[in-house]
Amino acid sequence: MKGPLKSTLEEMKGIPQPPMVNPYGNSSAKIAPRLTAEEYVEGIFAGERPIVSRAITLIESSLSSDRNTAGKIVKACRAKTAGMNTMRIGITGVPGAGKSTFIESFGKLAIKAGHKLAVLTVDPSSEISGGSILGDKTRMETLANEEKAFIRPSPSAGSLGGVARKTRETIAICEAAGFDTVFIETVGVGQSETAVHSMSDFFLLLLLSGAGDELQGIKRGIIEMADLITVNKADGSNTERAECSKNLYDGALHLFPPTRSGWKPSCVTSSALTGAGLEDIWKMILNYFSLVMGNGYYLRNRREQDRYWMHESINESLKSSFYGNPEIAAELPEIEKEVLNGNKDSFEAAEELLTAYNKKL
Amino acid sequence: MKGPLKSTLEEMKGIPQPPMVNPYGNSSAKIAPRLTAEEYVEGIFAGERPIVSRAITLIESSLSSDRNTAGKIVKACRAKTAGMNTMRIGITGVPGAGKSTFIESFGKLAIKAGHKLAVLTVDPSSEISGGSILGDKTRMETLANEEKAFIRPSPSAGSLGGVARKTRETIAICEAAGFDTVFIETVGVGQSETAVHSMSDFFLLLLLSGAGDELQGIKRGIIEMADLITVNKADGSNTERAECSKNLYDGALHLFPPTRSGWKPSCVTSSALTGAGLEDIWKMILNYFSLVMGNGYYLRNRREQDRYWMHESINESLKSSFYGNPEIAAELPEIEKEVLNGNKDSFEAAEELLTAYNKKL
Numbered sequence: 001m002k003g004p005l006k007s008t009l010e011e012m013k014g015i016p017q018p019p020m021v022n023p024y025g026n027s028s029a030k031i032a033p034r035l036t037a038e039e040y041v042e043g044i045f046a047g048e049r050p051i052v053s054r055a056i057t058l059i060e061s062s063l064s065s066d067r068n069t070a071g072k073i074v075k076a077c078r079a080k081t082a083g084m085n086t087m088r089i090g091i092t093g094v095p096g097a098g099k100s101t102f103i104e105s106f107g108k109l110a111i112k113a114g115h116k117l118a119v120l121t122v123d124p125s126s127e128i129s130g131g132s133i134l135g136d137k138t139r140m141e142t143l144a145n146e147e148k149a150f151i152r153p154s155p156s157a158g159s160l161g162g163v164a165r166k167t168r169e170t171i172a173i174c175e176a177a178g179f180d181t182v183f184i185e186t187v188g189v190g191q192s193e194t195a196v197h198s199m200s201d202f203f204l205l206l207l208l209s210g211a212g213d214e215l216q217g218i219k220r221g222i223i224e225m226a227d228l229i230t231v232n233k234a235d236g237s238n239t240e241r242a243e244c245s246k247n248l249y250d251g252a253l254h255l256f257p258p259t260r261s262g263w264k265p266s267c268v269t270s271s272a273l274t275g276a277g278l279e280d281i282w283k284m285i286l287n288y289f290s291l292v293m294g295n296g297y298y299l300r301n302r303r304e305q306d307r308y309w310m311h312e313s314i315n316e317s318l319k320s321s322f323y324g325n326p327e328i329a330a331e332l333p334e335i336e337k338e339v340l341n342g343n344k345d346s347f348e349a350a351e352e353l354l355t356a357y358n359k360k361l
Numbered sequence: 362m363k364g365p366l367k368s369t370l371e372e373m374k375g376i377p378q379p380p381m382v383n384p385y386g387n388s389s390a391k392i393a394p395r396l397t398a399e400e401y402v403e404g405i406f407a408g409e410r411p412i413v414s415r416a417i418t419l420i421e422s423s424l425s426s427d428r429n430t431a432g433k434i435v436k437a438c439r440a441k442t443a444g445m446n447t448m449r450i451g452i453t454g455v456p457g458a459g460k461s462t463f464i465e466s467f468g469k470l471a472i473k474a475g476h477k478l479a480v481l482t483v484d485p486s487s488e489i490s491g492g493s494i495l496g497d498k499t500r501m502e503t504l505a506n507e508e509k510a511f512i513r514p515s516p517s518a519g520s521l522g523g524v525a526r527k528t529r530e531t532i533a534i535c536e537a538a539g540f541d542t543v544f545i546e547t548v549g550v551g552q553s554e555t556a557v558h559s560m561s562d563f564f565l566l567l568l569l570s571g572a573g574d575e576l577q578g579i580k581r582g583i584i585e586m587a588d589l590i591t592v593n594k595a596d597g598s599n600t601e602r603a604e605c606s607k608n609l610y611d612g613a614l615h616l617f618p619p620t621r622s623g624w625k626p627s628c629v630t631s632s633a634l635t636g637a638g639l640e641d642i643w644k645m646i647l648n649y650f651s652l653v654m655g656n657g658y659y660l661r662n663r664r665e666q667d668r669y670w671m672h673e674s675i676n677e678s679l680k681s682s683f684y685g686n687p688e689i690a691a692e693l694p695e696i697e698k699e700v701l702n703g704n705k706d707s708f709e710a711a712e713e714l715l716t717a718y719n720k721k722l
Contacts, residue, residue: 074706082703165708215618220585223617252613256584257576306700306707313711318679339667342443345435346667347526350674361722 034058034065037072044077047178049150056152059169074169077176085298086175087115087289090196092186093206094218098232101272102206103183104143109278111148115181118150118174119143122167122196123187150179161316164195168309171199193218197225198305198312201298202288204281206232207249209241224256227265228284234269234276242269261297263288327356395419395426398433405438408539410511417513420530435530438537446659447536448476448650451557453547454567455579459593462633463567464544465504470639472509476542479511479535480504483528483557484548511540522677525556529670532560554579558586559666559673562659563649565642567593568610570602585617588626589645595630595637603630622658624649688717 035043035051040058043051059070093099103119110117119140144151152170171182186196197203205226207215223229229249234242249267259265268284270277292298322328335353338344344352396404396412401419404412420431454460464480471478480501505512513531532543547557558564566587568576584590590610595603610628620626629645631638653659683689696714699705705713 071706071709075709078703078706168708169706215616218618220618220620221582224581224585248612248616251609252616255576255609255613257579257581259581303701303703306703307697309707310697310700310710313708314683314715315676315680317711317715318683319676322675322679336668336671339671340664342439342664342667345432345439345530346670347529347674348432348436349671350678354675354678 034069037069037076040069040073041076041176044073044173044177045080049177052150052173052177053152055173056170059166059173070169074172077172081172081175084175084180085289085293086179087181087285088171088184088199088201089182089285090184090186090200090203091206092193092196092203092218092222093232094208094215097206097208098272099185099187099206100140102232102270103185104140105272105275106278106281107140107143107149107183108146109282110181111146113282116148116150116179117146117181117183118152118171118177118179119183119185120152120167120170120174121185121187122163122192150174150177159316159320160191160195161313163192164199164309165313167195168199193222193225198308201292201301202227202285204285205229207245208233209238209245223252227259227261227263227288228281229253229265229267230270230277230281231267232270232272235271235273239269261288261292261301262295263291322357325357325360327360328353331356395430398430398437401430401434402437402537405434405534405538406441410538413511413534413538414513416534417531420527420534431530435533438533442533442536445536445541446650446654447540448542448646449532449545449560449562450543450646451545451547451561451564452567453554453557453565453579453583454593455569455576458567458569459633460546460548460567461501463593463631464546465501466633466636467639467642468501468504468510468544469507470643471542472507474643477509477511477540478507478542478544479513479532479538479540480544480546481513481528481531481535482546482548483524483553511535511538520677520681521552521556522674524553525560525670526674528556529560554583554586559669562653562662563588563646565646566590568606569594570599570606584613588620588622588624588649589642590614590626590628591631591638591642592628593631593633596632596634600630606630622649622653622662623656624652683718686718686721688721689714692717 035054040051040055044055055070055073058066058073061067061070091099091103093102107117107119140151143149152174167184171184174182184196184200186192203225205222205228207229209231231242231245231249234246246267246269253265253267256265266284268277268280270281272278289298292301323332331353335344335349339346339349396415401412401416405416416431416434419427419434422428422431452460452464454463468478468480501512504510513535528545532545535543545557545561547553564586566583566589568590570592592603592606592610595607607628607630614626614628617626627645629638629641631642633639650659653662684693692714696705696710700707700710
């Protein structure tokens with residue numbers, strides 16, 4: 001066995017783990033002997049896959065000693081990659097659109113083109129659905145065996161903010177380890193798409209032919225986030241229908257307000273099975289990066305994303321202090337009920353809760 | 362002179378006003394003799410236009426004695442209208458789409474159909490742009506003279522949250538005064554549309570033929586909020602182009618994920634000049650209300666909006682305490698600069714600020 005599969009298994013093998021503890025989660029169990037921050041950084045910069053993998057595990061830990069080391073590692077990684085041009089590509093799609101197969105085929109294309117690829121998954125619901133860790137391993141088997149690919153499943157569930165932070169730190173580590181291309185896949189619906197969009201340079205949406213019903217699973221607004229839509233599974237008897245859907249979406253995209261990047265989103269077709277369309281998508285993505293690196297949007301957008309996440313983290317933290325306050329937690333259900341019954345005005349209810357909160361501070 | 366124009370002028374005439382003070386704003390000057398909460402409520406319930414107008418002025422005041430009275434009035438108004446079926450219709454459009462003329466013609470149609478209509482405007486930028494108060498008065502002259510119409514310009518600028526609160530309270534007063542139909546117009550871009558969408562039952566978007574460039578002014582995502590799009594100014598030599606745009610949008614709307622209401626958004630054409638299409642739009646709106654009142658979405662959505670505004674107010678308040686803290690205000694620019702330069706991680710920056718904030722509490 002080669003590649004990331006091996007390293008992760010190595011890491012998990014032979015190390016005592018308490019039963020029923022999620023190795024990626026908020027467990028206080030040490031799951032691998034820790035190195036110093038310097039040792040991690042050295043290993044990451046040298047592109048040592050097992051060290052990269054262990055550094056990510058450290059990031060996913062909530063032990064404060066780990067957080068401390070993780071902070072130093074991330075800082076060093078960011079410093080190394082500052083000014084480097086990397087490609088962060090968000091990928092989402094309706095259920096059944098064939099995201100894993102697409103990423104596998106598309107990822108191999110990126111590697112063939114000379115890139116080193118990291119595939120990350122944001123799935124805040126994974127603790128509930130359970131299988132995503134194993135799922136990711138098995139479903140991208142051939143990509144996982146590529147020397148130049150690094151596949152990392154979703155960290156365990158937690159707040160979307162927590163998952164987002166871990167993912168952004170993981171991106172920094174992967175880039176410092178030489179992975180110049182990062183796919184950030186989202187398998188969730190709704191909020192996780194917005195989070196991934198806010199940490200990607202380019203956002204790719206996979207749809208199926210037969211518009212309408214199939215969109216049930218995705219939130220309104222996602223289509224307008226896409227830089228490129230591909231109608232996937234455009235093969236066999238489905239080819240014609242896919243082409244038809246593609247034309248519809250392509251027409252629709254021209255009706256949207258212009259993007260801030262200056263890029264004109266469009267729609268294409270693809271088949272991860274036959275490989276049709278994949279080269280074109282890759283070319284379009286390269287065109288996109290050439291455009292936004294040229295017009296300054298690439299850097300501006302990344303900086304805006306940094307600022308966004310700073311304020312988003314502050315906001316998340318303020319909210320969790322408020323809603324985590326025992327008094328608020330006790331009063332909220334009753335007050336919320338009164339608002340829902342129309343007995344209390346929403347602003348009045350807000351003021352009541354805020355007064356109670358401020359008194360306790 | 363009859364109608365709202367008269368009442369507002371009456372209210373403003375002969376009452377001492379300090380110079381340079383915005384009568385709708387956060388002025389501490391009393392601009393009309395105050396009544397008791399009971400007197401206001403009585404006048405509102407009797408549909409007395411001058412009292413309605415003065416109650417709204419009270420709502421827009423930030424004097425704490427006024428806020429106190431306003432709170433009582435709003436509570437009484439909400440109690441009266443609980444369970445009543447009213448129609449709150451948000452209206453927005455690209456610059457130049459002819460919103461005012463549309464609202465004037467369309468409003469007269471609503472009145473002809475037997476409804477009492479209040480037209481409110483949400484324009485958080487009005488303090489900057491200046492003219493919206495006078496603008497609203499003059500641009501809807503014939504509607505303003507209708508006995509069954511009540512036009513109220515935007516409250517003065519302030520935070521979007523503040524404007525939203527005032528607008529929602531104004532809606533309660535208008536409904537209690539017997540205005541069963543409320544148009545909530547937004548003239549801003551971006552955030553104010555989202556706010557209006559979150560206080561409307563139905564959201565109407567006015568576009569112009571010649572898609573693409575004309576959308577420059579609107580934010581991505583607005584199209585997916587619309588329950589109905591009308592390509593306005595479909596008259597004279599523009600008729601054919603408008604029809605063509607309509608078909609394009611109509612096709613595009615079918616490609617969007619389904620709405621939670623069960624309603625299928627579509628696109629039509631209209632001309633406020635010739636009146637073409639207005640009756641159809643009115644019928645579609647009635648169909649919408651019939652659908653959502655039947656399937657329970659109407660009430661469910663209003664309750665969700667109440668809850669949304671409760672949490673939104675809490676969130677706004679937490680943020681303004683944080684960002685209004687002198688220490689944070691002093692530290693933020695430097696830290697934000699470091700984030701933008703890539704010298705500080707966004708999450709690290711957030712933590713630094715939060716630590717400083719929590720120490721001071």
